[in-house]
Amino acid sequence: MREERRERGTADDAAQRRVGPYVLERLLGEGGMGEVHLARRADSPGGPPVALKVLRARLARDPGFLARFRREVAAARKVDSPFVVPLVDADTETAEPWLATAFVPGPTLADVIRSSGPLTEDRLREIGRALAGALEDIHAAGLVHRDLKPSNVLLHPDKGAQVIDLGIARALDGTRLTATGLVVGSAGYMAPEQLTxxxxxxxxxxxxxxxxxxxxxxxxxxxGGGPAHRVGHRTLTEEADLDGVPDALLPLLASCLVKDPAQRPAPRRIRDVLAGSPGSRSPDPPGLRSPLRPRRPRRPRRCRWARDRRPPRRSRTRTGLPAPLPRPLPRRPRPRPYPRPPRPAGSSAAGSCSSPQCWPSFSRAP
Known part of the structure; x- marks a missing residue:
């Protein structure tokens, strides 16, 4: 870090430093790939300023980082949108690669929230429409941003919210712009499929x-906050904390933050909902119903072939309880056995027959 500061020198030295056709005026910020300076063209000092990103000296010697920087330039040239900060100029073949984008004289969304607190619903709708439009244009160019976060959203005083930093974008045709197996993004704003x-x-x-x-x-x-691995675990296993979101926007944000990517709305749908166009309602995520859309009773589907298979309907009483089942029929009495005549006196049990034909006949004496 000290060597890089020595390379950069003091603020006075940076003011005299020249990168390509631009003269650096002051340092705007630092990132993982390099430094961002406020600069102007040397041939037109009174021209519009630009935000010039210079790749770090040690990364410029790395072929992998240099290829990533070149892809960032190619991705920025593909996107033409009023909601994305445009690329002005770039040079990726010099010993000190750089790119220049239009300078946005405004703070980031993260700085505004830290200094002024949460935004109002009207302001949220305005910023949401701009960000959805930026994603729509980025996706139309065949790219995916993959690192949209509050610090990558600049608030222009006249043009509104604009998206920056396409350095880790990925082409929709499957071309990887980063190393295989590398998780790219910011914890808390990466989707579950990116974490897995x-x-x-x-x-x-x-x-x-x-x-x-x-x-x-x-x-x-x-x-929530904390270490990146804990935030990622909560992203995979827990629901987002939406306590404090306006009721009119709660279903929309909940539908954007569902775990299943197939159930999230498209950017065009998000723009229509935030614009309040007629006929567009906030999409209902699973388990959450919009307060603006009443739930209609579902009518059962009837099939002709299933009419005979349906169970018979039971009549109900006035109390709403089902009618009692009919009482069972009384049991039929068992038939009595045939009466056996008494055994005559003097007869023995041995050798006796139980059949009526073997019974002795008694006749009256004359």
Whole structure:
């Protein structure tokens, strides 16, 4: 870190430093890939300023990072959207690669939330429409952002919210812009499929959009803070904290943050819902019903072939209880056995026959 600061030098030295056709004025920030400076063209000092990102010297010698930087430039050139900060110029073949984007004279969404607190519902709708439009244009260019978070959203005083940092974008054709097996993104804003290694998709950006709007509405990270592995575990196993989100936006944000990517709405649908266009209602996520849409009773489906198989309907009494079952029929009495005549006196049990034909006949004496 000290060597890099020595390379950068003091602020006065940076003011005289020149990168390509631009003269650096002051340092705006630092990132994982390099430094961002406010710069102007040397041939037009009064021209519009740009945000010039310079790749670090040690990373410029790494072929992997250099390839990632070149892909960032190629991805930024593909996107043409009023909701994405445009690329002005770039040079990836020099010893000190750099790229210049339009300078946005405004804070990030994260800075605004930290200083002023949660946003109002009207402001949330405005920012949400801009972010959904940015994702729609990024996906139309065949890319996935994969790192949408509050610090990557700049608030222009005239143009509104704009998205920056396409450095870890991934092409929809399957071209990987990062190393295989590397989890790319920010904890708390990565979709569950990104955490499990399935990769990013347009639905992953929708998940990040829902997390960004939830943070802007509540001032809290939707899956809490702490170490990245704990936040990732809560993202996989727990539901997002949406306490404090306006009731009108609660179903929409909940549908963006569902675990199943197939159940998340498309950016176009999100824009329509936030714009309040007629006929577009907030989508209902599983287990959560919109307060604006009454639940209609479901009518049972009837099939002709199943009419005879349906059980007979029981009549109900006035109390609503089913009618009692009919009483069982009384049991028929068992038939009595044939009466056996008495055994005559003097007869023995041995050799006697029990059949009536063997019984002795008694006759009256004359």
């Amino acid at each position: 290694g399935e990769g990013g998709s347009p639905a992953s950006d929708v998940f990040a959009l829902g997390a960004v709007l939830a943070y802007a509405a509540t001032g809290r990270h939707p899956f």
